[in-house]
Amino acid sequence: MRGHVMGIFKEGLKPMAQQSPKEDIKKKQQKQKKKIKILVSGPFAAGKTQFIKTISEIEPITTEKKTSAKEEKAVKSSTTVAMDFGKITIDDEHELYLFGTPGQARFDFMWDILGKGALGIIILVDSTNPQTFHEARQIINFFESRYPVPMVIGANKQDLPDAWPPEMIKAALNLDTDDIPVVPVVAKDKESVKKALLTLLEEIYKEFG
Amino acid sequence: MGFSGNLKDFPFPDILQVIAKEKKNGILLVEWKDLIVAYYIKNGQIVFARPVDKITRIYTERVFPELLKKLRVKEESIPKIIKKYLLDRLGDREGIFSLIFGFIKYKSTEKAPIPIEQIILEASRKLTPMEVKRKISDEMLTFVITPEGREKLKQLELTPVEKRVVELIDGKRTVADIRKELFPTPTIEVDKALYGLWSAGIIKRVRRGKRHKPEGLTLDILKRIIDKVKDL
Numbered sequence: 001m002r003g004h005v006m007g008i009f010k011e012g013l014k015p016m017a018q019q020s021p022k023e024d025i026k027k028k029q030q031k032q033k034k035k036i037k038i039l040v041s042g043p044f045a046a047g048k049t050q051f052i053k054t055i056s057e058i059e060p061i062t063t064e065k066k067t068s069a070k071e072e073k074a075v076k077s078s079t080t081v082a083m084d085f086g087k088i089t090i091d092d093e094h095e096l097y098l099f100g101t102p103g104q105a106r107f108d109f110m111w112d113i114l115g116k117g118a119l120g121i122i123i124l125v126d127s128t129n130p131q132t133f134h135e136a137r138q139i140i141n142f143f144e145s146r147y148p149v150p151m152v153i154g155a156n157k158q159d160l161p162d163a164w165p166p167e168m169i170k171a172a173l174n175l176d177t178d179d180i181p182v183v184p185v186v187a188k189d190k191e192s193v194k195k196a197l198l199t200l201l202e203e204i205y206k207e208f209g
Numbered sequence: 210m211g212f213s214g215n216l217k218d219f220p221f222p223d224i225l226q227v228i229a230k231e232k233k234n235g236i237l238l239v240e241w242k243d244l245i246v247a248y249y250i251k252n253g254q255i256v257f258a259r260p261v262d263k264i265t266r267i268y269t270e271r272v273f274p275e276l277l278k279k280l281r282v283k284e285e286s287i288p289k290i291i292k293k294y295l296l297d298r299l300g301d302r303e304g305i306f307s308l309i310f311g312f313i314k315y316k317s318t319e320k321a322p323i324p325i326e327q328i329i330l331e332a333s334r335k336l337t338p339m340e341v342k343r344k345i346s347d348e349m350l351t352f353v354i355t356p357e358g359r360e361k362l363k364q365l366e367l368t369p370v371e372k373r374v375v376e377l378i379d380g381k382r383t384v385a386d387i388r389k390e391l392f393p394t395p396t397i398e399v400d401k402a403l404y405g406l407w408s409a410g411i412i413k414r415v416r417r418g419k420r421h422k423p424e425g426l427t428l429d430i431l432k433r434i435i436d437k438v439k440d441l
């Protein structure tokens with residue numbers, strides 16, 4: 001295993017030259033906040049950016065570029081090249097960070113960078129496009145071999161008529177009944193995204209409980 | 210309930226893997242370039258294949274024993290039919306498939322002439338290096354033989370490479386180790402064997418052991434995160 005799993009890390013802040021006592025208290029509070037990192041990964045156009053956008057309390061920070069490959073252009077005009085970032089404040093001390101990784105295998109160095117320290121991973125697939133299942137399997141293989149943290153497969157686009165049912169996606173991904181859960185997802189729908197995130201959190205709870 | 214796709218994106222071993230895992234009745238319909246073939250599935254096994262001129266026929270002729278009578282097909286000729294319309298076409302990628310579960314009525318006596326696991330192995334032998342890489346994508350993958358896999362192996366005909374791969378699978382050796390031990394067997398042949406055995410449910414990926422609990426993470430914090438997400 002190349003990486004060491006660290007789910008929580010403290011934020012380091014650079015000292016400010018001059019700050020008011022009020023700002024100082026605020027900075028101190030921020031400094032103490034612990035970040036809990038969850039990764040949202042998956043193939044190209046699986047809906048990762050939308051997933052984060054739907055649940056994040058801040059407008060997600062994205063690093064999108066125009067798609068260059070011919071096949072990708074046909075699917076969507078821009079894609080994530082480094083990461084998406086969203087946040088959920090848990091309490092005064094904790095924040096849940098959602099990091100979205102680029103889907104294409106050529107960006108797998110980003111999986112490596114973002115995978116370190118992740119508490120769990122949601123892997124999204126496009127349920128209407130079986131080609132994306134292969135890429136999802138590659139991502140599962142990658143993380144299982146290097147950063148074995150709890151995972152959940154989000155079978156996205158379940159609102160579309162030609163979507164494969166989650167149980168068949170599970171079979172297509174070579175997952176056993178007691179293996180990684182596959183949950184139906186519609187990334188535009190908050191309740192659906194919440195359900196996927198809760199399934200992962202429950203997996204994490206089971207793992208460490 | 211069912212699914213559809215293109216054989217270029219989702220080749221036969223992967224389709225058959227889903228059929229074998231689901232263990233249901235139904236029909237796999239493949240629209241090849243030259244003809245349409247309906248493959249009849251009983252409990253996750255291919256029991257018959259039949260070219261059809263019109264897709265609607267498969268929906269109107271739902272009672273399997275009556276269908277065989279109508280087509281004047283004898284039981285002993287079914288293996289030849291399956292060879293002609295399935296085994297001989299496993300390497301072909303020009304086709305669109307759809308799988309529909311349910312609606313076919315079988316007797317209890319029909320048997321699959323060739324176990325689906327054998328067909329999966331045959332189909333995996335015809336994969337291209339790029340297709341194999343989709344599944345055997347990481348040399349750190351580790352496999353173990355499943356309990357059902359040991360039983361299935363008794364009725365399957367393996368190639369010499371597949372046999373040697375099976376012998377080396379112990380839950381500890383990685384793909385890289387197996388490739389190394391079987392050198393000078395070409396890597397692609399080893400990977401095809403792993404692909405087929407995995408798709409046929411004879412082997413499965415070993416999940417890494419219990420994860421280390423991240424420093425500073427308590428169940429109380431986890432509970433708070435769960436409650437917060439529930440309230441969003």
